[in-house]
Amino acid sequence: MWNLPHGPLHADMYAYTMALAHFRKGDHDTPTTYHAFVRKNPFGGSYTLVAGIHDFLRWLRDFRFTDYRTDYLASLKTMKGNRLFDDAFLKMVAETPLSLTIDALPEGELTFPNVPFARVSGPQWQCLIVEATLLNLINAQSLVATEASRCVHAAEGTPVIDGSLRRSMDVGGYASARAAYIGGFSGTSNVAVARALGLPARGTFAHAYVTFHKEEETAFRNYAETMDDVVMLLDTYDTLTAARLATRICKEIGKPLLGVRLDSGDLGWLSLEVRRILDEAGFRDTYVMASNDLNPRTIASLRAQQKAGEAAIDRWMVGTDIGAPHEGGALGGVYKLAEVAGRPVIKVAERGVSAADTKTTIPGPYGVVRMLRDKDGRERIAGDTLLSLDTLGRVTGWGGTDKLTGPDNGRFQLTSDLVSVNLADPERPTKFRTGQLCYVPHRRMMTRGDIVYEMPSLDEIQAFARTGLDRLDPAHRRLDQPHIYVAGLDEGLYEMRRRMIRDIHLSHQ
Template structure:
C-alpha cells in the first residue's frame, strides 16, 4: 500500500481473484466457508490512533521511518469503498475458480488481501473436512470436540463455525454455541469418574445432576466389565424416576468391536434407545473403516483432526489472491508451472448440471460473454487438449454481489440455511467426486473466448 501511494498509482482500478489450486485432503471438492466473517472484517477495517502511533515507530534498515506521513494519513482515513462478488457459503467449489472477486482502487484491493485469505482459507478447509467426516459416517451425527486441540481460542471459534457449515451437528465449545447457535454437546471427563470412590457412584451422581441429558463415559476402567454394566444399572434407575439415559461414550480401544458389544448389552437390557458415542483421534478414514467393520455407532465425536484439518493434503488450503485486471486491462501472471499461471480478466463462473441433476462441469467465462446458448466448449487451461462441450440448459451463475460501492448488499443467511445449502450441493455432486479415496477430478474449464484471450496474452508477453 505504501509503495502504491508513493508511486502515484494507489487510485488505479484493479480486480483480484481469490481461489485455490488443489482440493484439500486429496479429495474431489471443497465447501466454501468463511465469507460472512471475511466481509464483516473487511468492512470494519480501521486504523486507530494507537495503530498509527505504532506504525510511526517502525524503522527501516537505514533507521529512517518506514512509512511516510502521507501513507499514515491514508490509513487513518481508510474505508473499503470497492465491490466484492463471491460464491455463497455452503457451495461446493473446485480449484481455479474465483471464490471471491474484489474490484476497487488498487490500494484498497491490496489492503484486504490477507483478511480475506485468512478467513476463507481456514474455514473452507475445516468445512471441507467436516463434510468428508459427514460423508464417511453415512450422513450420521458428527460432533466437533476440538476446542482443547485448536490453534488458539480464535482458531477454535472459526473451526467451530466452519465445522458446523460442513457437517458437524454440535460442538463441545459453549462459546461457539452462544456465538453461532451451534447446539452444545458434551460428556463428563475421566476425572469425574476418578474423583469418586467407585465408577457406579460417579455415574449415579452425574445422572442426578443431568437426568435428561446424561451421557456416561464408560472406558475409565474397563468398558465391558465395568463401564457398561454400571451404565446399564444407572439407566434402569433413571427409568424408575421417569428419565432416560441419553447415551454412553467410548473413548479408547477397538471402537468397532466395543460398540458392537455395547449395543448387544444395551439392547438385551431393554435400552435400545441409548445412543453410542465414540471418540479418540477419529478422522474420515477411521470412521469409514469402523462403519465397514460393522460398528454400531450413533454419534462420532471428532476433535483434533477436525479443528486442525489434519491429514494428508490438509493443514492449509493454499488459497491465493491474484490480480486479474488493472485499469480496465486484463492481466496475467506467468510461471514455468502451468497451474500457477493465472486466468486473466474479470470472470463469471457458470455451473452446468446434467440430465440427472448432477453437477457436470464449471465454466469460467469473460464477464461480458453470453453463455446462454447450447454447445458451450470449455478448455482445461493446464492441458488445452482436454475439452468438453456443455449442452445442458440447466446452468447457474455462482458469483453474486456481496459489496457494492463499499456497502454490503447481500443478506447473509443464518448458518442453518448455509448447512442446508451444503447438503443440497453435495446431493447434486456425483459419488465419484465425493469418495474419500481416488476421487474423480471435476471439470473446471475456460470458455473458448477466455482461453483465446489467455493464449493471446501468453503469446504477446515478453520478459
C-alpha cells in the same frame, strides 16, 4: 464472531510497503481486480466447501484507520532508522473511505481449482490491504468445512458432533466449530461458540470425573442422580464392566440411560459388545457414541464394519481432525491480480513437471457458469466453465452479480454453444450446447464499500451446503481417488491466456 480488533492492521507487511510505493508514485488509486481461488482441493478430494466470507464482510465493517492504528504505523522504522510511513501516506489511508466491490461465492457453495471464491475490485492500495485477512478467514474455515462434510458423508446420516476446542489451531476454536457446522455437524462441545452462534451445545463427562471418585460406581451413581441427560463415558478402566454398571445404576434409580461414549480400544468390537449389554438390560434406545481421533476414513471403516454386523455406533464426536486437519495441512487459497485499469494481466510461472503444473494465472476479470443436468431423476452439477464477464453475459443473458437473487441466482439456458478447455487436458475440450441449463454461483457482496448482501443464518447456510453437496455425483465424493470435477476455460479465455504466455516468453528471450 471471531474477534479481529485491529481492523486494517490485520494485513501482511508487504501490502503496506506496496501501497506506500504506489502512493509515492501517484498510482495507488488505480482500479484493479483480484481473484482469490484455490489451486487444488484439500485432502486429495474433488471439491472445496466455501466458508468464512461472512466473517470477512464483518471485518470490513471495521475497516477504519483510527488514531491508534495510524500511530502504530507512524512508529515503524526502516532499517536505516527513518520513518517507514510518512504523514502524507497516513493521512491518505485515514481519510479515504473503503470503496471495494466484491463478488463472492456464498458460504456453503462449492468451489474448485481456479474458480474464484472471491473477486475484489477497487483502488489498488485497498485491494492490497484486504488480501491477508480474506485468505486467513476463508482458507481456515473452508478447510474445516470441507473436512467436516467428508466426515458427515462417511457417517451416512448418523450425527457427527464437533469436539475440537482443545485441539483447535485458532484461539477459542471459533473457526473450527462454525465451519464444522456449515459442513454438516449437528452440534459442538464449544460452549462459547454455541452461545454466540446459536448452535446445539453437546457434552458428557471426561475420564477425570471417574478418576476423581474412589470407585467408578460412585462416579456413575452421582452423575446419574444429578443429571437429566445421563450419558456415560465407559472406557476409564474396563469398557464392558462399565457398560453393565451403567445399566444397573440407571435401573436402580429409575432413570433412562440416554447414551454411552467409547473413547479408546477397538471401537467396532466394543460397540457391538456394549450394544448387546444395553439391549439385554432393556436399554434399546440408548445410543452408542464413538470418539478417539476419528476422521473420515476411520468413520467410513467403522460404518463398513457396522454394515457387516461388526459394529454398532450411532453417533460420532470428532475433535483433532476438525481442530487441526492433519491430512489437509492448510488450504492453499491464493489472491492474484487479474486486471489493471481495464488491462488484463497475468503471472507466468516456471514450468512444472507437467504442462498443467504451474502457478500461471488466468488473466482478466472472469466469472463462472455452472452446468446442471438430470441424472437418474436427480439434479447434478456437470462441470464449470470460466469465462470473461463479457462472454458470461453474452452466453447466459446474465446481467451482472448485482442483479441476481435466489438460492442459485436463478437458472439460465445457454444462448449459444460454449467450448470448455480443461487446462490439464486441452486437446479434449467439452462442448456445452445452446439450451444447456446452468447457473452463476457468485453473488454481489459489497458495492463501493457498502455491504449489500443479506447474510443468511447458519442453519440456512448448512442446508444450502447440503443441497450443493447432494448435487455432486457420488464419484466426486469418494474419499479415495475421487473422480475429478473439471472447471475448464472458455476457448476465448483459453486462447487469450495462451497468447499472453507466448508473448511474455518471446519478449524475455
